[in-house]
Amino acid sequence: MKNKPPEPAEVPTILIVDDTPANVAVLADYLEDHGLRIVVAQDGQEGLSRAEFVKPDLILLDIMMPGMDGFETCRLLKENPAILDIPVIFMTALTDTSNVVKGFQLGAVDYVTKPIQIEEVMARIGTHLSLRAMHKQLSAKNLMLGQEVETRQLAEEALRAVSVEQRSLIAKLQQAHEQLLQSEKMASVGQLAAGIAHEINNPIGFLNSNIGTLQDYIDTLFEALDSCGDAMARATNREEVVARFEEVKANAEIDFLKNDIVDLMRESKEGLKRVKDIVQALKDFSHVGEANWLEADLHKGLESTLNIVNNEIKYKATVVREYGDLPPVRCLASQLNQVFMNLLVNAAQAIIEAGTITIRTGNGTNGWVWVEICDTGSGIPPDIMNRIFDPFFTTKPVGSGTGLGLSLSYGIVHKHGGRIEVQSEVNKGSCFTVHLPVNPDLATGPG
Ligand SMILES: Nc1ncnc2c1ncn2[C@@H]1O[C@H](COP(=O)(O)OP(=O)(O)OP(=O)(O)O)[C@@H](O)[C@H]1O
Ligand SMILES: [Mg+2]
Incomplete structure (x- = not known):
């Protein structure tokens, strides 16, 4: 064959x-x-x-x-x-x-x-040429496979490099975010420091004046006492002493002093309490030394924040509280306070002359709670609504707003597994609602 x-x-x-x-x-x-x-x-x-x-x-x-x-x-x-x-x-x-x-x-x-035998040679040559052709095909395939493997290895290496780079970028972003958070906190602290100084200055002012008045009253009282002493030394009968005492009492307005000293003391005590409250609020607000997740009372957080931002609000808005029943919420309290502060300050800034800020709280479903801060301010035009959470977006004059308040608040709420919702109508006002899971680790559903 x-x-x-x-x-x-x-x-x-x-x-x-x-x-x-x-x-x-x-x-x-x-x-x-x-x-x-x-x-x-x-x-x-x-x-x-x-x-x-x-x-x-x-x-x-x-x-x-x-x-x-x-x-x-x-x-x-x-x-x-x-x-x-x-x-x-x-x-x-x-x-x-x-x-x-x-x-x-x-x-x-x-x-x-x-x-x-020529035909035999031909047959053998045919067999070996076929084998060689197959061998060549195999080698070519092997080469291709080798190249493919090499390409894949290169791609994998490139992917690995990209993922390392991404990890380092994420770390850098995280760091930048922390820095931003810190610097925003410092900026707000700086901005608030002036307000707080004013808040403390007020009671200190009248305490000072009260002490001055008290000093005068005490001088008068001592003078009266001396006059009474003189009268007693010089008098020959009891009627004379009584008459002199009545005279001194009338001159020194002792009855008035008695009443006024009570008022002065009450006012001064109130002033001292106000200073004490502000210091306490500052402590609560910053939760000094507290970097851990703890169960906190959001109403307490809201109250200490209100105390801190009082100076920003009090000339413009009446604060109405409509608090519901809230369970303790597992959170980084000082950071949530920063969210409340940003929302309250924004609300006050949105009110041009006089208005109302209403704070509502309530228990949602599935272990969620909500805190709502509504104002009767300028409202947010629809065309900027989807930009207000962008970092550095601000409509405030240069130098007065950094545009970071809402973006940082968004980040903080997100870290707590929650979300912020906004409803607003131009010239009527805005409502910012913060939804939070009671325990971020166990959060289920959208709440
Ligand atoms: N309650 C509100 N009513 C009307 N507009 C608001 C309200 N809250 C936020 N905005 C709008 O969203 C923008 C962004 O707010 P954000 O708090 O992020 O920055 P900012 O207040 O401008 O500056 P910063 O908070 O850094 O001082 C504001 O400039 C404002 O236009
Ligand atoms: Mg703001």
Whole structure:
């Protein structure tokens, strides 16, 4: 049966290395007739250089040649990386097994015996060319796979690098956010310090004046006492002492002093209490030394915040409280107070002359609570509504608003697992509602 060589796109090339031109001529003609390209070499040395130059698909190699024999030629072929994978078929008259074994050991893929049976040679060449074609395809596929693996590895490495970069960016953002939070807090503290100073200055002012008045009263009382002493020393009877005492009492307005001292003391005590309350509110507001999540009373937070921002509000707005029943909420209290402060200050700033700020609180469903701060201020035009939470967005004059209040409040509420909702109508007012889970770790549903 004729075994036809494969029909690859390129004509396969066979290198025949044989020192007997007569043998070669017949074989070469036959193979060429069967669509193969033939290159001939007449000794081992020539065979090696042709193989390297032509890169044939298969080598037919005679064993018995003068000079370098077929075995040596094959050994050198297999040492040259450029050509070592070209299949070699020995042609030999030697049929003893030791030579056949030696040929295979040197890397030959097959052997044919002389005198040559042309059809047999053709069949074997066909088989090995097919094998070689398959081998080449496999190598190409392997190469492609290798490249694919390499590309994938590169992509994975790139991804890893991107994720490392992202992590570091997130860390940097986090840090920037913390800094922003801190600087906003400092800015608001600075802004509020003036207001608080004013708040404290008021009671201190009248305490000072009261003490001055008390000093005068005490001087008068001592003078009266001295006059009474004199009268008692000089008087000869009891009527005279009583008359002098009544006179001194009337001159010193003792009855008036008695009443006024009571009022002065009451006012002064109130003043002192006001200062004490402000200091307490400052402490509560900042929750000094408290960086942990704790269960807190939001009403207490609202009250201490109101005390702090009192100066911003009191000239413009009446505060109405409509508090519901609230369970303790697990939170970072000082940060929530900052949210309430931003909302209250915004509400006061939205009121141009006089208005009302209403604070409502209530228990939602599924373990949620809400705090609502409504004002009767200017309202928010619809076209800027979706920008008010953007950092640095402000409609206030340059230098008066940083535009960070709402964006930071949004971040804080988000950190608590909650959300802020806004309803507003121009010239009527706005309502900001903060929804919070009672326990952010157990929060379910939207509340
Ligand atoms: N209650 C409100 N009524 C009307 N407009 C409001 C109200 N609250 C916020 N806004 C609008 O949203 C903008 C952004 O508010 P945000 O608190 O973030 O910044 P700001 O008040 O302008 O500046 P900052 O709070 O940093 O001093 C305000 O400039 C204002 O236009
Ligand atoms: Mg603000």
